[in-house]
Amino acid sequence: MALNGRIAGATALVAAGxxxxxxxxxxxAFGSADQAQTATPSSAPQTLLCPGPAIAVGADPKDANALSxxxxxxxxxxxxxxxxxxxxTLGRGEVAGGAAPRALTAAAADAAGVLAGAQxxxxxxxxxxxxxxxxxxxxxxxxxxxxxxxxxxxxxxLTLANPAPVAAQVGVRVWTENGPVDSxxxxxxxxxxKGRTAVSLAGVAPSAxxxxxxxxxxxxxxxAALEQRTVRGLESGGVDMTGPTAAPAxxxxxxxxxxxxxAAVASAQRADDYADLQTxxxxxxxxxxxxxxxxxxxxxxxxxxxxxxxxxxxxxxxxFPVTGLSDGTYTMRVTGARPLVAGVRxxxxxxxxxxxxxxxxxxxxxxxxxxxxxxxxxxxxxGDGPVDTSGATTSSTADAAATxxxxxxxxxxxxxxPELAASAAIAVVDAPSPVxxxxxxxxxxxxxxxxxxxxxxxxxxxxxxxxxxxxxVVVLTGASGLRVxxxxxxxxxxxxxPAAAADQQAHPVRISR
Numbered sequence: 001m002a003l004n005g006r007i008a009g010a011t012a013l014v015a016a017g018x019x020x021x022x023x024x025x026x027x028x029a030f031g032s033a034d035q036a037q038t039a040t041p042s043s044a045p046q047t048l049l050c051p052g053p054a055i056a057v058g059a060d061p062k063d064a065n066a067l068s069x070x071x072x073x074x075x076x077x078x079x080x081x082x083x084x085x086x087x088x089t090l091g092r093g094e095v096a097g098g099a100a101p102r103a104l105t106a107a108a109a110d111a112a113g114v115l116a117g118a119q120x121x122x123x124x125x126x127x128x129x130x131x132x133x134x135x136x137x138x139x140x141x142x143x144x145x146x147x148x149x150x151x152x153x154x155x156x157x158l159t160l161a162n163p164a165p166v167a168a169q170v171g172v173r174v175w176t177e178n179g180p181v182d183s184x185x186x187x188x189x190x191x192x193x194k195g196r197t198a199v200s201l202a203g204v205a206p207s208a209x210x211x212x213x214x215x216x217x218x219x220x221x222x223x224a225a226l227e228q229r230t231v232r233g234l235e236s237g238g239v240d241m242t243g244p245t246a247a248p249a250x251x252x253x254x255x256x257x258x259x260x261x262x263a264a265v266a267s268a269q270r271a272d273d274y275a276d277l278q279t280x281x282x283x284x285x286x287x288x289x290x291x292x293x294x295x296x297x298x299x300x301x302x303x304x305x306x307x308x309x310x311x312x313x314x315x316x317x318x319x320f321p322v323t324g325l326s327d328g329t330y331t332m333r334v335t336g337a338r339p340l341v342a343g344v345r346x347x348x349x350x351x352x353x354x355x356x357x358x359x360x361x362x363x364x365x366x367x368x369x370x371x372x373x374x375x376x377x378x379x380x381x382x383g384d385g386p387v388d389t390s391g392a393t394t395s396s397t398a399d400a401a402a403t404x405x406x407x408x409x410x411x412x413x414x415x416x417x418p419e420l421a422a423s424a425a426i427a428v429v430d431a432p433s434p435v436x437x438x439x440x441x442x443x444x445x446x447x448x449x450x451x452x453x454x455x456x457x458x459x460x461x462x463x464x465x466x467x468x469x470x471x472x473v474v475v476l477t478g479a480s481g482l483r484v485x486x487x488x489x490x491x492x493x494x495x496x497x498p499a500a501a502a503d504q505q506a507h508p509v510r511i512s513r
Contacts, residue, residue, distance in 0.1 A: 043108030046115040048085075049161045049223025050075055050136040052092075052101040054123045054239050056229065057155045057200050060096070067157065067198050069098025073119035076427040077104050077136065078473035080113030090161055091195030101196050101223075103163040104136055116425035116473050118486075118497065123239045128229040130239035130410035131493035133431050137500060139163060139221035143244035146282045146317075146343030147413035148201060148211040153231045153273070156201040156211060161223040162191040168220035174201065175284055176208035177317050191222055210317035212284040212341060215244075230411065232273050238347065238410035243497055245415035248286055248339035252416040254332040255464060256437035256485030256496050257297075257344045259325045264349040266323075268409075277347040277411070280319040281308070281332055284341050289314045291338040297322055300329045300437050300466035314338070329487060331439045331464040334416075342416050350408020350492030408492030417483035417498030424479040426499035428452060430471045432490030438476075439464040439483045448477040 053071030060066040077085050088103040106115040117136035123129050139162075148156035162168045172186040183204040191197045205211060215224045224244060230237030246252055259279065269277035281295050295308040306325065312318045334342040417439070428434050438447060440459040448456050452472035459465055459482065469486065476484065476499075487496030 043110050045108055046106045046112070046138075047163055048077070048104040048115055048117045048136040048138055049163060050102040050104065050117060050119045051134065051159045051161060051223065051225035051241065052196070053098040053121055054132050054227055054229070054241060055095055055098075055157045055159065055198055056127070057157060057202070059127075065200070066096065067094050067200070068096045071121045071123060072099040073121040073132070074430060075102065075117060075119045075136070076429045076471060076473065077115070077117035078425075078427070079106055079115050080423055080425050080475050083107065083112040085115055085117070088163065088194070090163065091192060093192070093196035093198060095196065095198050101159070101161040102136075103161070114423060114425050116427040116500070118427035118429050120429035120431050120495075122493075127231045127236065128239045129236045131431060131488065131490070131495045132227075132239055132241045133429055133488055133495035133497065134225060134241045135243050135427065135497040135500060137223050137225075137243045139223050140244070141217045141221050142247070143215050143224050144247055144341045145211075145213040145215075145224075145226045145242065146245050146284060146341050146415075147226050147240075147242050147345070148213070148228045149276070150202040150206055150208045150211070152207075153233075153237065155229045157227045158199050158201060158213065158215070159225045159227065160189070160191045160197045160215070162193060162195055162220055163223070164220040165193050166220055167191065167193050168217045168222050170197070170215060170217045170222060172199075172204075173214045173216075174205045175212040175315060175317050176205050177210045178208075179315050181205050191217070191220075210282060210319050212282070212317050228413070230276070236409065240410075240412050240495065242343070242413040242415055245341055245343050246418050248341050250336060250339055252334040252340065252342040253439055253441070253483045254281075254334070254342060254344045254414050254416050254485075255439040255483050255498065256435065256466070256487040257330040257332055257346060257414050258412070258435070258487040258489045258494055258496055259327055259330065259346055260348045260489040260494060262325055262327055265347055268349045276345075277349065277409070279322045279325060279346045280344070281322060281334060282343045282345065283312060283318050283320065283334060283336075284316070285312060285314045285336060285338050286341070287314045287338065289338060291336050291340075293318075293320075293334065293336045293340065295320055295322070296333045297325060297330050298333070298464065300331060300464045302460070302463060329435055329437050329466040331437065344414040345411060346414070346494060347409065347411040348489060348492060348494045350410075410492055410494050412487075412494040412496055414485070414487070414496050415498055417485055418501040419481050419483060420476070420479040420499060420501060422478065422480040424476045424484065424499055426474050426476070426484055426486055428469050428471050428474055428486050431488040431495065432493055433488060434469050434471070435466050435487050436469045436474060437464060437466045437485050437487065442481060445478065445482065447479055447482065450475045450477070
């Protein structure tokens with residue numbers, strides 16, 4: 001027995017030694033060359049979603065809740081290398097009439113170049129008219145908006161498009177000036193395969209002067225857009241459709257904010273129910289903690305910035321009125337001690353002499369006694385404290401007689417832009433006076449532009465520039481870290497959108513052995 005035990009023990013030791021030797025043999029010797037390899041996976045085909053025409057709520061006299069459309073947006077699309085994308089028509093969903101959303105597809109970015117697309121529509125039918133221009137965006141599973149209102153005369157519609165062959169489950173969370181909205185009806189929307197779902201936000205957030213939205217999806221990625229229409233009595237107050245803004249971050253940059261005929265806007269906004277012509281920066285700090293927020297509006301090309309600051313409550317939509325902006329394009333920088341989302345609204349007033357009615361009503365701006373008003377008469381929301389407007393000046397027309405029915409009104413929501421990769425593209429549609437804005441947070445840069453505009457441009461350190469462009473796909477080389485947007489403005493039209501994060505191709509992956 002003892003002998004057998006000794007033999008068994010020896011056998012175990014030998015076996016253990018063999019195993020140990022085998023394991024050690026698999027490990028690289030000390031100082032040996034790195035056994036890692038680099039592999040580049042295949043890039044997936046690119047897809048962008050164009051949301052389709054502007055959607056009216058209740059245009060059918062038989063159904064106040066019906067969604068309908070009549071338009072057919074024109075599109076501009078292409079890739080960095082000049083490839084023409086394929087177009088797939090999606091289902092209309094609940095919306096009666098009008099063109100359907102479109103999915104643009106192209107080969108992988110490393111084969112065809114980065115894909116860019118945008119659509120434009122001049123809305124002239126129904127109770128609201130205006131220029132609607134928005135980018136076609138890549139499907140995503142998590143997007144944010146800082147735009148919209150549902151007070152009297154204002155409607156907001158969220159459009160969700162799904163290019164996949166299977167349905168997507170979507171949850172929508174909404175915040176207003178009164179805090180987060182609890183609505184089970186928006187927690188589990190279904191966007192059909194290769195189809196569209198459109199919903200009016202009035203059903204979940206009625207009488208909201210300020211809205212922010214988060215859209216999350218499972219089972220498939222979706223494209224999302226948010227539209228707002230404004231009607232004051234029998235007069236159109238404009239139409240706009242915006243794509244997603246940048247995800248929550250400590251700093252948000254909104255380039256290409258267009259201001260046109262600021263004097264006419266300042267005068268018109270003094271009339272009853274016209275206060276939401278005021279230029280505002282909309283901010284939401286998700287969560288419950290309050291934080292300090294700072295806003296700087298800097299003219300493209302240089303000039304005296306305007307700075308605003310306030311402590312804002314967490315989970316509450318807040319509009320910062322911005323006064324003293326002359327005509328031009330601006331880059332808005334919004335920073336906070338906690339991550340935030342942001343958007344900017346501006347407006348144009350085309351014919352101040354359409355019908356003028358003097359009024360003694362003061363301008364609708366923040367006051368130190370309680371902040372901005374809330375409701376259909378304001379459009380300035382979340383006022384809970386004084387505003388620091390160091391460096392700001394009051395418009396020279398602040399004391400002018402106001403108009404109660406200023407003709408040719410339009411407005412636009414400008415979204416925060418993401419940082420771009422080295423090679424980027426942005427589609428420019430056929431709309432009034434297109435301007436390309438480039439914002440730079442770092443040292444001075446040289447960017448090469450090709451397409452409708454072909455030139456090298458210098459972007460100053462921590463500055464921005466604005467360049468006139470024309471219809472087509474503008475390609476930017478050397479754009480890494482920059483933020484870019486295109487804006488449009490005419491006598492009674494205004495719109496704009498940022499360039500999407502352009503790096504959609506696969507990158508090398510290091511695999512250790």
